[in-house]
Structures are given as C-alpha cells and as structure tokens.
Amino acid sequence: MRKRRKSWNWSAIIIVAILVSSTFAVTFYGLTQNSNETQKYNGYKFIRAQAGWLVTINGRQVFFNAAPSEVENLMLDPQAVRALRSTPEIDVTSSLNDTNAEAIAIAEIQMEQVLGDLSRIYLRRGFLENTSYNLPVITCSQPSQVPVIYFRTGLNTSFYSEGSCLVAEAETAGDMLKLKDRIIYAIYGVIP
Numbered sequence: 194m195r196k197r198r199k200s201w202n203w204s205a206i207i208i209v210a211i212l213v214s215s216t217f218a219v220t221f222y223g224l225t226q227n228s229n230e231t232q233k234y235n236g237y238k239f240i241r242a243q244a245g246w247l248v249t250i251n252g253r254q255v256f257f258n259a260a261p262s263e264v265e266n267l268m269l270d271p272q273a274v275r276a277l278r279s280t281p282e283i284d285v286t287s288s289l290n291d292t293n294a295e296a297i298a299i300a301e302i303q304m305e306q307v308l309g310d311l312s313r314i315y316l317r318r319g320f321l322e323n324t325s326y327n328l329p330v331i332t333c334s335q336p337s338q339v340p341v342i343y344f345r346t347g348l349n350t351s352f353y354s355e356g357s358c359l360v361a362e363a364e365t366a367g368d369m370l371k372l373k374d375r376i377i378y379a380i381y382g383v384i385p
Contacts, residue, residue, distance in 0.1 A: 232246070
C-alpha cells in the first residue's frame with residue numbers, strides 16, 4: 194500500500210511539471226513576434242505573436258491567446274465584471290477530473306500572472322473536491338466574500354451564474370483559454 198502512494202506522488206509531480214512547462218512554453222513562445230499584423234481595439238494596439246497577441250496595458254506588455262474580436266461575443270454579466278474589477282482576490286475552481294484540466298490549469302496560471310502583475314489581484318486556486326495537492330475546496334454552493342470563477346468543460350462556450358460562481362464553460366481547451374482572455378479583457382476595460 195505504501196509503495197502505491199509513492200508512485201502516485203511521482204505521477205502527481207510529473208503532471209504538475211508538465212503543466213508548468215506547458216505554461217512557460219506558451220508564455221515565452223507566445224511573446225515572440227512573427228509578423229507585422231496588428232489589430233486596434235477600443236484604443237489598444239494588438240500585435241500578432243507566434244501563439245497569440247501582445248498588447249500594452251497599464252504600461253506592461255501582456256500576452257493573450259485570442260484577440261478581443263475573437264471573444265467579444267462571449268457575454269459577461271456587468272455585475273460580475275464590477276465585482277471582478279473591485280476585488281483584491283479572485284477564487285478559481287474546477288474539478289480535478291475535468292477533461293480540459295490541463296487547459297484550465299494553464300488559464301489559471303496565466304490569469305494569476307497577469308492579474309498579479311497589473312493589479313496586484315491575488316488569485317486563489319482550488320478544486321471542487323478534496324485532493325492531495327493541498328489546495329482549498331472551493332464550491333459554488335458556499336457563500337463567498339470574493340468572486341469565484343468555476344472553469345468547466347461543457348457543451349457550449351459561455352459564461353453564466355451558478356450559486357456563488359461565475360461559471361466559465363467551454364467545449365475545448367482552446368475555448369477555455371479564450372474564456373480566460375475574455376475575463377481579463379473585461380477586468381481591464383479592453384472589452385467593456
């Protein structure tokens with residue numbers, strides 16, 4: 194029994210290493226410009242990068258997977274946007290066994306980097322269920338003093354409210370990253 198637990202711990206370490214290295218690869222390879230393609234949106238100039246778009250917000254260059262024009266049709270409740278803009282902390286949660294768990298982890302890490310760098314908004318990550326990762330259990334059924342974003346895989350790519358959560362639901366890994374971009378665009382007023 195003890196030997197099985199050790200092998201599971203190694204598996205967890207390997208999964209975390211893959212997630213972290215994937216995030217750094219997307220971030221650093223995405224920051225390499227490969228064309229002169231630009232796009233203006235709401236007073237911001239976006240420059241095409243290898244894996245997405247670069248824009249300067251609050252004097253800092255930020256990488257996005259999707260341009261605003263690709264995600265502007267994803268509607269966010271104005272009340273949820275106000276809550277996200279005015280808080281020092283945002284909680285994010287998901288199911289450990291979600292089919293897009295890797296994309297959710299990348300989205301959370303990228304959100305944490307951008308929000309922490311630009312606004313000093315703390316992003317607290319958790320799961321819907323107890324895990325061995327020593328992360329808090331964050332559910333939509335609990336009242337929360339801070340906004341909670343619940344990333345999950347579903348049949349549509351959209352936002353909606355469920356309990357105390359803003360649910361960000363996507364069909365694919367790429368769509369999960371678009372939802373993350375839409376949230377950040379809303380927080381900084383790129384997309385009102």
